[in-house]
Amino acid sequence: MSAAASEAQAAPDAIRVENIRKSFGVVTALEDVSLRLAHGEVLGLIGDNGAGKSTLIKILTGFHRPDSGRIFVHGEEVQLKSVTHARSLGIDTVFQDLALVPGMSVYHNMFLNRELTHGIGPLRFLNNRAMRKRSREYLDDIGVRVPSIEAEVARMSGGQRQAIAIARSTHSAAQIILLDEPLAAMGAREGALIIELITELKQRGDVSIIVIAHNYVHVFEMCDRINLLRNGRIMLDKRSDETSVEELTAIVAAEYRAPRSA
Amino acid sequence: MGWRVAGAFVRRREASIGVVLLALVIYFSVRTDAFFGQENARVIAEFSAPIAIIAAGEVMLLICGEIDLSAGNVYAFSAWIFYFGATSWSLPIWLAVIAGLISGALVGLVNGLITVLVGVPSFITTLGMIFLLNGLTLRISGAFPVETPGGHTFFRFFGGSPYATLYWAIGVIVVMAILLGRTRWGLRTVATGGNLIGASESGVNVRRIKIGNFVICSTLGALAGILEGVRLTSIQPLQGGTSIMFYAVAAAVIGGTSLFGGSGTIIGAALGVLVLAVLNLGFTLQGVSAYTFDLVLGMAIILSMAFNVTLERVRQSGRLGKLS
Numbered sequence: 001m002s003a004a005a006s007e008a009q010a011a012p013d014a015i016r017v018e019n020i021r022k023s024f025g026v027v028t029a030l031e032d033v034s035l036r037l038a039h040g041e042v043l044g045l046i047g048d049n050g051a052g053k054s055t056l057i058k059i060l061t062g063f064h065r066p067d068s069g070r071i072f073v074h075g076e077e078v079q080l081k082s083v084t085h086a087r088s089l090g091i092d093t094v095f096q097d098l099a100l101v102p103g104m105s106v107y108h109n110m111f112l113n114r115e116l117t118h119g120i121g122p123l124r125f126l127n128n129r130a131m132r133k134r135s136r137e138y139l140d141d142i143g144v145r146v147p148s149i150e151a152e153v154a155r156m157s158g159g160q161r162q163a164i165a166i167a168r169s170t171h172s173a174a175q176i177i178l179l180d181e182p183l184a185a186m187g188a189r190e191g192a193l194i195i196e197l198i199t200e201l202k203q204r205g206d207v208s209i210i211v212i213a214h215n216y217v218h219v220f221e222m223c224d225r226i227n228l229l230r231n232g233r234i235m236l237d238k239r240s241d242e243t244s245v246e247e248l249t250a251i252v253a254a255e256y257r258a259p260r261s262a
Numbered sequence: 263m264g265w266r267v268a269g270a271f272v273r274r275r276e277a278s279i280g281v282v283l284l285a286l287v288i289y290f291s292v293r294t295d296a297f298f299g300q301e302n303a304r305v306i307a308e309f310s311a312p313i314a315i316i317a318a319g320e321v322m323l324l325i326c327g328e329i330d331l332s333a334g335n336v337y338a339f340s341a342w343i344f345y346f347g348a349t350s351w352s353l354p355i356w357l358a359v360i361a362g363l364i365s366g367a368l369v370g371l372v373n374g375l376i377t378v379l380v381g382v383p384s385f386i387t388t389l390g391m392i393f394l395l396n397g398l399t400l401r402i403s404g405a406f407p408v409e410t411p412g413g414h415t416f417f418r419f420f421g422g423s424p425y426a427t428l429y430w431a432i433g434v435i436v437v438m439a440i441l442l443g444r445t446r447w448g449l450r451t452v453a454t455g456g457n458l459i460g461a462s463e464s465g466v467n468v469r470r471i472k473i474g475n476f477v478i479c480s481t482l483g484a485l486a487g488i489l490e491g492v493r494l495t496s497i498q499p500l501q502g503g504t505s506i507m508f509y510a511v512a513a514a515v516i517g518g519t520s521l522f523g524g525s526g527t528i529i530g531a532a533l534g535v536l537v538l539a540v541l542n543l544g545f546t547l548q549g550v551s552a553y554t555f556d557l558v559l560g561m562a563i564i565l566s567m568a569f570n571v572t573l574e575r576v577r578q579s580g581r582l583g584k585l586s
Contacts (some may be wrong), residue, residue, distance in 0.1 A: 083463075084465065087465070095463060097459065097460060097463075098460070099457070099459070099460035099461075099463035099464050100457065100460055101452070101453045101456035101457045101460055101461060101524070102456060102457065102524075103452065103456040103524045103525050104449075104452060104453060104456060108449060108453075112449070112450075112453055112461070112464045112466065113450070113453075113461075113464045113465040113466045114465075115446045115449060117445075117446065124445065124446065125440070125444045125445060126444050126445060126446065126448075126449060
C-alpha cells in the first residue's frame, strides 16, 4: 500500500485542472475550478444539481471548451478540441445513456467501432470468434458476470449494462475514465456490483477514475478522495479517510442555510 | 419444448418466414395443377430478381433507420442513362452500364446528403425524389420506349438469357448478406439504427454510414433497372416506379426487417420476395385477380408489422423478467 502510494506520488497527475471558468451566456456554470486526479486514483465528485458537475465532465471529455483556465493530462498541457481528441489522449467517458446498442450482442458492443477483423488485403471480415474470446476473457478477468456474451444487451439488467459500458471503456485502453452517475437508478445489489468493479479496476492500478455521484455512502465506498462542487467552485477536497458522511452532510446543510451568494 | 421452438423463431425471423413460404408452396401445389411447371420457375425467378436486388438495398437503409422511396424511380432513370451512354455518348456497352450505375449512386448521394446534413426526414427527401426523377426521366426519354442497346454476348450475360437476372440477384444477395452480417460496415449500420446517439458516442461515423447506405440502395435500384431493360429488350420511361419499390419494402418487412431500424436480414428479405412471387404466381394460376393479390399483400404487410411490434414487446418484457 505504501509502495503504491509512493509510486502514485512519483507519477504525474492523470489530470490537473487549473482555474477553469465556463459560462453559458449570463449563466456561470463554473466560477473557478481547480482539481487534480492522481495516477491510479478514484476521485469522487459530488454536488447538487446545477453545481457544475456535468459542465466539468463535458469539458474534460472535450465536449465543451472552457472560457479560461488550463488543463494538464499526464503532466502536459492540452487543449481538448473534441470528444475524439480527448479519447485519443486516453480520456473516455461513460455517460448515463451508456452508448450501448440494445439489439446487439455483448461482444459486438464491447468492440463497437474498433471491431477485430481478418481477411486478405482490403477484404476485411469481422473476426467474431476473436471478439467473443477476448470479451469473455476480459469480463471474466475483471469479474463482470453476464448471462451470455452472445446475448443481446437488451436482455441485461441495468447493473450488467453499466458494467459492460465501463468494461468497454477500460478495454479500449482508456487510462482516464469519467463515470457519470454510474449508480443512478440502480438497486442496492446492482450498485454493489459496480462498486466492486470500480474497486477491482483501482487495484489493477492502470486507470484513474472520476466518479460523479449523489449518494455519499457509495462515494466513500469507491473513492480515495472526494471533491465537493458547489456554485461553480470546489468547496472541499479531502481524502475519504479524513472526512465522513456526517462532515459532508454538515457542510452542505450549512451552505443551504447561508445566503447563496459567495 | 414448444417455447424453445418459439424462442428460436423469435431469434431467427428467417425461420418463420421460411415456414410461411413452405406452407404457401404446399397450398398452391395442392390447389393448382401446374404449380411445379418449368415455366413457373422462370416466372418466379423473373418476378423476384429485380425486387430482391432493390430489397437488399432497402434492408440496409431500413436497418440504419432510413428509407428510400425513390429506388423504383432510379430503376427507370438509370436505365435511360445507360441507354444514352451506349447511344448518344457512344460509350462501350460496359462503360454505359457503369454510367447508369454511377447515376444511381449520385441520386443516392443527394438523398443521403439532404437527409443527413440538412435534416430532412428521408421519407420526405425520397418522396420528392420520386417526382423529380419521374419528371426528369420523362423529359430525357421523350416519353417513348426505346430498344435496349448492346450486342449478343452482353445480352446473354446481363439479363438476356434465361435466369440471368436471377443469377445477378443471387450474387447481390450473397454480397449484401456478407456486407451486413460479416463486416464492420454492416455492424455499424445495425448500431446506427439500434442506438443512433449511442453509436455516435462510441465514435461510429453515423452520417457516413447513412449516406453510404443511401448510395448502396440507389445503386442497386439502378442495377435492377438496367438488368430489366436488357431482359425485356426495351427501356420504358415509366418502368419500375413506386410499385416495385413498395414490393421491395414489403418484402423486407415481411422478411423481418424493422421499420424502426436496428434489425433485419438480407436473407429474410429475399424469402419475403419469394413469398410475394409465390402468391403472385399461385393467384394467377388460380385465376384470382390482381385486386385480390393486392388485398392479400396488404394483409401480409400489416400482419408482419404487427408481428414485429408484438415481438419487440415480448422481448422487452423478457428483459424485465431478467431484472428480478
